Amino acid sequence: MTEEYTVKIGTRRSALALAQTDLVIAALSKSAGPSVKFEVHSMATMGDRDKTTPLPSLGKGLWTSELEAKLVNKEVDVIVHSLKDMPTSLPDGCVLGAVTQREDARDVVVFPRRQGGKYKALKDLPEGSVVGTSSVRRAAQLKRSYKGLIFKDVRGNIDTRLAKCDDENGGYNAIILAAAGLLRLGYDERIGQYLESSTEGGGLLHAVGQGALGLEIREGDEKIAELIKAAVDEDTMMAAFAERSVMRTLEGGCSVPIGVETKWVEDEGEKKLRLKVAVVSLDGKKAVDGERTEKIANLEEAEALGKSLAEKLAREGAQEILDAINKLRESAPGALKVSDA
Numbered sequence: 001m002t003e004e005y006t007v008k009i010g011t012r013r014s015a016l017a018l019a020q021t022d023l024v025i026a027a028l029s030k031s032a033g034p035s036v037k038f039e040v041h042s043m044a045t046m047g048d049r050d051k052t053t054p055l056p057s058l059g060k061g062l063w064t065s066e067l068e069a070k071l072v073n074k075e076v077d078v079i080v081h082s083l084k085d086m087p088t089s090l091p092d093g094c095v096l097g098a099v100t101q102r103e104d105a106r107d108v109v110v111f112p113r114r115q116g117g118k119y120k121a122l123k124d125l126p127e128g129s130v131v132g133t134s135s136v137r138r139a140a141q142l143k144r145s146y147k148g149l150i151f152k153d154v155r156g157n158i159d160t161r162l163a164k165c166d167d168e169n170g171g172y173n174a175i176i177l178a179a180a181g182l183l184r185l186g187y188d189e190r191i192g193q194y195l196e197s198s199t200e201g202g203g204l205l206h207a208v209g210q211g212a213l214g215l216e217i218r219e220g221d222e223k224i225a226e227l228i229k230a231a232v233d234e235d236t237m238m239a240a241f242a243e244r245s246v247m248r249t250l251e252g253g254c255s256v257p258i259g260v261e262t263k264w265v266e267d268e269g270e271k272k273l274r275l276k277v278a279v280v281s282l283d284g285k286k287a288v289d290g291e292r293t294e295k296i297a298n299l300e301e302a303e304a305l306g307k308s309l310a311e312k313l314a315r316e317g318a319q320e321i322l323d324a325i326n327k328l329r330e331s332a333p334g335a336l337k338v339s340d341a
């Protein structure tokens with residue numbers, strides 16, 4: 001007889017977080033069968049509640065810590081996170097048990113509806129146009145290529161940000177969002193331009209883990225570890241471990257300008273993982289870029305690839321850039337906000 005039990009799933013309460021949790025439950029139910037029930041426990045985390053403190057000042061676990069406390073005391077058994085919101089070092093007793101198949105990992109430009117499709121790309125925007133993003137990674141990389149654009153904070157969940165973009169009094173001529181969130185919520189038609197390393201006029205590298213979901217579980221919980229294997233996408237998981245290893249090695253949190261891009265490629269007849277990394281100063285004036293392509297067979301090799309490329313970039317100037325940002329964080333946290341508008 002199959003044992004009947006209930007798996008409690010922790011998640012944030014935003015529309016995107018709930019949609020992502022539904023995707024995971026659908027994947028798990030298929031293999032677990034009818035004897036396993038799923039129960040959703042949603043909550044607003046500090047990052048959801050505090051809408052004014054600059055993100056860099058809220059610390060690393062702003063989207064995750066309160067859910068992890070519930071995991072450790074067994075109020076939930078699995079947490080479904082946007083992988084990019086998960087710090088690279090987890091609390092004692094918590095492990096990243098599964099990474100799901102990636103949605104489009106790229107960042108995208110959304111233009112206000114009132115502009116009526118007048119602009120198709122960032123390079124078409126007139127000098128002095130205002131671009132909304134609260135991410136220093138996005139702003140710093142775009143400042144490299146678009147000297148005439150002005151960057152301004154835009155906070156809130158995806159619906160809030162789209163509304164601010166469309167608001168005539170909001171002052172934005174474009175905002176930057178992750179493709180994954182828009183696609184998962186069915187806002188495909190709002191995507192005005194995809195940004196990636198090869199974008200004409202200037203693109204950017206996405207956040208570590210962007211577009212993938214991370215399932216966090218208790219260390220040693222073999223039953224749940226086995227259950228969630230059904231949600232794993234091996235290629236995404238190895239790529240994500242390489243990306244997270246870059247971040248961990250450079251000791252950057254979500255508030256530092258580190259961009260990555262990973263792709264599985266065919267190289268000399270073999271399948272390899274290509275990892276690109278960019279570390280950029282806040283003003284976009286200094287940047288260190290790197291790329292490496294290697295055969296990767298497991299998570300340890302993926303982490304080793306990320307670590308060795310990160311160490312090389314650190315020696316080539318990335319450490320200097322990050323040290324300057326960390327010094328600023330201590331002396332003037334407000335300076336880490338994006339706004340120069």
Ligand SMILES: NCc1[nH]cc(CCC(=O)O)c1CC(=O)O
Pocket residue numbers: 082083084085158176177178179180181209210211212
């Ligand atoms: N920082 C918030 C956040 N966390 C995950 C996503 C989108 C989905 C994803 O990247 O997986 C977003 C919104 C955004 O950056 O546009």
